[in-house]
Amino acid sequence: MAAMIGDAGNAVGAALRALLTHSVMGFAVWDTDLRCIWSNDALERYDGIARDQRLGRRPRESLTGDAVEFEAVVQRVLDTGECVIGREYRVPAVPGRRRDGAFSASFVRLDDADGRPLGVCMVLVVVKDRRWAGDRLAVVSEAGARIGTTLDVMRTAQELADFTVPLIADYVTVDLTEAVQLGEEPLDRLGLSQGRIPKFRRAGRASIHHGAPESLWTPGEVVYVPETSPFTQVLCSGRPVLEPVLDVSRATWLDNDPERAAKIREFGMHSLLILPIHARGVLLGVAVFVRTENQTPFDESDQLLAEELVARAALSLDNARRYTSERRTALALQRSLLPHRVDGGSAMEVAARYIPADAADSVGGDWFDVIGLPGGRLALVVGDVVGHGINAAATMGRLRTAIRTLADLDLSPGELLTRLDRTFIRLTEDEEAAGTEAPSMGATCVYAVYDPATRKCTLALAGHPPPAVVHPDGHVSFPDLLPGPPLGVGLLPYQPAELDLPAGSLIALFSDGLVEERRQDIDVGLERVARALAGRASSLEELCTAVIGTLPTTTPADDVTLLLARGL
Numbered sequence: 001m002a003a004m005i006g007d008a009g010n011a012v013g014a015a016l017r018a019l020l021t022h023s024v025m026g027f028a029v030w031d032t033d034l035r036c037i038w039s040n041d042a043l044e045r046y047d048g049i050a051r052d053q054r055l056g057r058r059p060r061e062s063l064t065g066d067a068v069e070f071e072a073v074v075q076r077v078l079d080t081g082e083c084v085i086g087r088e089y090r091v092p093a094v095p096g097r098r099r100d101g102a103f104s105a106s107f108v109r110l111d112d113a114d115g116r117p118l119g120v121c122m123v124l125v126v127v128k129d130r131r132w133a134g135d136r137l138a139v140v141s142e143a144g145a146r147i148g149t150t151l152d153v154m155r156t157a158q159e160l161a162d163f164t165v166p167l168i169a170d171y172v173t174v175d176l177t178e179a180v181q182l183g184e185e186p187l188d189r190l191g192l193s194q195g196r197i198p199k200f201r202r203a204g205r206a207s208i209h210h211g212a213p214e215s216l217w218t219p220g221e222v223v224y225v226p227e228t229s230p231f232t233q234v235l236c237s238g239r240p241v242l243e244p245v246l247d248v249s250r251a252t253w254l255d256n257d258p259e260r261a262a263k264i265r266e267f268g269m270h271s272l273l274i275l276p277i278h279a280r281g282v283l284l285g286v287a288v289f290v291r292t293e294n295q296t297p298f299d300e301s302d303q304l305l306a307e308e309l310v311a312r313a314a315l316s317l318d319n320a321r322r323y324t325s326e327r328r329t330a331l332a333l334q335r336s337l338l339p340h341r342v343d344g345g346s347a348m349e350v351a352a353r354y355i356p357a358d359a360a361d362s363v364g365g366d367w368f369d370v371i372g373l374p375g376g377r378l379a380l381v382v383g384d385v386v387g388h389g390i391n392a393a394a395t396m397g398r399l400r401t402a403i404r405t406l407a408d409l410d411l412s413p414g415e416l417l418t419r420l421d422r423t424f425i426r427l428t429e430d431e432e433a434a435g436t437e438a439p440s441m442g443a444t445c446v447y448a449v450y451d452p453a454t455r456k457c458t459l460a461l462a463g464h465p466p467p468a469v470v471h472p473d474g475h476v477s478f479p480d481l482l483p484g485p486p487l488g489v490g491l492l493p494y495q496p497a498e499l500d501l502p503a504g505s506l507i508a509l510f511s512d513g514l515v516e517e518r519r520q521d522i523d524v525g526l527e528r529v530a531r532a533l534a535g536r537a538s539s540l541e542e543l544c545t546a547v548i549g550t551l552p553t554t555t556p557a558d559d560v561t562l563l564l565a566r567g568l
Helices: 011-022 041-047 067-080 136-146 153-164 230-237 252-258 257-267 298-339 391-407 415-434 522-534 540-548
Strands: 026-031 036-039 084-091 101-111 117-126 171-176 196-207 221-224 241-243 271-279 280-291 346-355 364-372 376-388 441-449 456-464 468-470 497-500 506-508 560-568
Touching: 026 041, 041 084, 041 117, 067 084, 067 101, 067 117, 067 456, 067 506, 084 171, 136 153, 136 298, 153 171, 153 196, 153 280, 196 230, 196 280, 221 252, 221 506, 230 271, 230 280, 230 415, 252 257, 271 298, 271 346, 280 298, 298 346, 346 364, 346 540, 364 391, 376 391, 376 506, 376 560, 391 415, 415 441, 415 456, 468 522, 506 522, 522 540, 540 560
Parallel strands: none
Antiparallel strands: 026 036, 026 117, 084 101, 101 117, 171 196, 171 280, 196 221, 241 271, 271 280, 346 560, 364 376, 376 441, 441 456, 456 497, 468 506, 506 560
């Protein structure tokens, strides 16, 4: 190499040799026989191969990673004279290095004054210790696959933190504002703490150190910040804060935050980047990026990449926020509409279970009810509105209210379902007229009336599975009843049927979610339920638990409702 850069011994030649030898870029030169004739100190630091192990050897023997491919690149550059720029050079972890290195390698042919090739020079540039040495689009594309995989706010925030360590920073936190409800207690009701105010809740954190010891708060906990800190500055302005050099001695806001200042000193935090997380006009929180062991300060290119990743994560966080809010509302609505307890009075012993589906909305239109009637009789109801979400839950509440109103008229089961059918049709028409995005598509129901004086049960079905009857001898049967059309069809009146329930008999009403499986015939589900009902149980509550326990999964694809009743 010395001969190539000048053998005249003049000052220029000496300066060039010193520059290449002590450069922060890695250099290696191979001659026309592809034997390494020179390399500098930086290259040894980067890939861990000593100079005496590199000199005299071909690229496949003197480089790391995919060295065979690089030898082919060197040969091609030597043959054609065409440069190769920006090839990714991956360096596996070696003793003393905390993680794999990522570099950009370029190859250029060295020619003499007459244009004859002398060899090939490789120049290695550090890519800021990032996992990707490729273009920014590849990073953003990978982020799209790994951030926002669920509609869970906490998991999405954690995915953002995990993805950006060590890609951008050595330590990352994601803190969310009150716009994303993570706790029951609003932040504005919490008091000051050591001169700091509650502004966020921690949603995600990641670090190059196991357990993220830099973090003062665990996910879900309230994050306190000084009122004049850069965190509140970002929160108020919605603009990022970049501090390439974090000088603790000059950061006056840390005077009111001694614990954070201690962490900064302990871990050598020297560069800080704080970005707002906002989507669809809502400021959701801040993402904080910190460098410790990576000695390169944050710059504008780091900020640009971080902003792209945060923007992508912000949309996922906002989707999760909206889903969480709607789901919480739907669950609250459904719980308020379902009976808190069922009581069969002096007519029957009753017990019920409701298991929500593991669907996208996780709330649906199943319901059950037990209604006292004149003469000591008892009405048993199980229904199912098609669909999930707030609309299904709201329709379920209207139908339950309508049934209770019709029950007060002491109608027969067939007449009650006929009137309920007309009511449901009107509800659907009102929804369509109001422009509801997802009007109710249908509903099923079973309405049964038990008379303890005669021990007879009169019931009618509106597109609903028939009940199971457990006879005194333990035999379980599913009566062959006319199912009737689902509610909302308005075709025919509903025909009632009558069952005898002698002393010791039990009737089980349920929704189709208990017995139907996509990959199995319904007879398989009915047989499963029959075996459970025939088992010995000390109480109806225990029997309910046994029947529900036969479900193939604890997160069924559809809501499951079960109502058991036994005459007294």
